[in-house]
Amino acid sequence: MTPLPSPRLLVSVRDPAEAEAALLAGADLIDAKDPERGALGALDPSTVAEIMARLADANVETSAVADSGESLAAMARSGARWVKHGVGRAIWHDGAALARLAAPVPGRVIAVLFAEDEPRADLVPLLAEAGFAGAMIDTAGKAGVRLPDLLAPPELRAFVAACRASGLLCGLAGSLRITDIPALSAAAPDYLGFRGGLCRGFDRTNGIDPLRVAEAVRALRPQAQDAA
Numbered sequence: 001m002t003p004l005p006s007p008r009l010l011v012s013v014r015d016p017a018e019a020e021a022a023l024l025a026g027a028d029l030i031d032a033k034d035p036e037r038g039a040l041g042a043l044d045p046s047t048v049a050e051i052m053a054r055l056a057d058a059n060v061e062t063s064a065v066a067d068s069g070e071s072l073a074a075m076a077r078s079g080a081r082w083v084k085h086g087v088g089r090a091i092w093h094d095g096a097a098l099a100r101l102a103a104p105v106p107g108r109v110i111a112v113l114f115a116e117d118e119p120r121a122d123l124v125p126l127l128a129e130a131g132f133a134g135a136m137i138d139t140a141g142k143a144g145v146r147l148p149d150l151l152a153p154p155e156l157r158a159f160v161a162a163c164r165a166s167g168l169l170c171g172l173a174g175s176l177r178i179t180d181i182p183a184l185s186a187a188a189p190d191y192l193g194f195r196g197g198l199c200r201g202f203d204r205t206n207g208i209d210p211l212r213v214a215e216a217v218r219a220l221r222p223q224a225q226d227a228a
């Protein structure tokens, strides 16, 4: 059986300087998000455009958080490859509502589900059918409760497997620490998403610490260290 690839590193940033620092430290995907506005706070589209301009010549994936239907299109225009939007439990089984959320930016919207809502694998085909390009589990609370505290490994593995079976990009995030990487890598998501665990003092409203980003990269790609 072909081994699944190691997850890549998503780092959420709030400005061009953090974006460049995360890129230089080895991040695989730069995600534009406002940490001052909760778990899924959108930055001003002009700031997102500045971030994307700073990354224009880099070989890196990009995403931006949108917090409304209108901002979905604005974030897409900013140049981000993917646009992330929260999908609340209330519409999980409302196909029309899901499709409306994915429609403004066809093939580029990532559904973000909160672990506190206990998303299950059987939700994933509904997201694919509605037109989402991917699905990510994150935590709504950012006071220290981490994704592994809320969803057990079998649930995470089932969610990731469902994303693969439905052809959706898949990410896991939620107050993660670098020490969570080995266990979460076993679920083989496309991305593991970080902010707080890579910030100074583990405070997501502080700045990104490039040394922690580099440490997360090493933890994700230990074989690359061995080969070096």
Ligand SMILES: O=C[C@H](O)COP(=O)(O)O
Residues within 6 Å of the ligand: 012, 031, 039, 138, 139, 142, 173, 174, 175, 176, 193, 194, 195, 196, 197, 204
């Ligand atoms: O999308 C990624 C996560 O929201 C990163 O934020 P966090 O590590 O502070 O939970």
